[in-house]
Amino acid sequence: xxxxxxxxxPGWPGKRCGAKRRRDGKPCEAPGYSRNGRCRVHGGASTGPxxxxxxxxxxxxxxxxxxxxxxxxxxxxxxKHGPRWRDRKREREIKQVRQALAWMDR
Numbered sequence: 001x002x003x004x005x006x007x008x009x010p011g012w013p014g015k016r017c018g019a020k021r022r023r024d025g026k027p028c029e030a031p032g033y034s035r036n037g038r039c040r041v042h043g044g045a046s047t048g049p050x051x052x053x054x055x056x057x058x059x060x061x062x063x064x065x066x067x068x069x070x071x072x073x074x075x076x077x078x079x080k081h082g083p084r085w086r087d088r089k090r091e092r093e094i095k096q097v098r099q100a101l102a103w104m105d106r
Contacts, residue, residue, distance in 0.1 A: 008029070
C-alpha cells in the first residue's frame with residue numbers, strides 16, 4: 001500500500017508516546033498505547049497480574065502437564081541442572097574412564 005512504510009510519520013494524527021529518548025533527548029515518536037500513553041518500548045507492555053484471580057491464572061499457566069515449571073520441575077532434581085547438563089556430565093565421565101583404561105592397557 002502506498003504510504004504504509006511512513007504511516008506513523010510526522011503527519012500522523014494519533015497519540016504519540018512522548019517519552020524522552022536517550023540517544024538525543026527528543027520525545028519518542030512511536031504510537032502510544034491507549035492505556036498509559038507510552039509505546040511498547042517505553043512502558044506500554046504488561047506489568048503482570050495484580051489481582052489474586054489473575055495471579056492464580058498465572059500459576060496455572062506456568063505449569064507443564066500440571067507440574068510447576070522451572071526449578072521445581074521433575075527435570076531438575078537438584079534444583080538447577082537440566083537433563084542435557086546431566087547427559088553431558090555423564091559423557092565426560094565415561095570419556096575419562098575410557099582414557100584411564102586405555103592408559104592402563106599400554
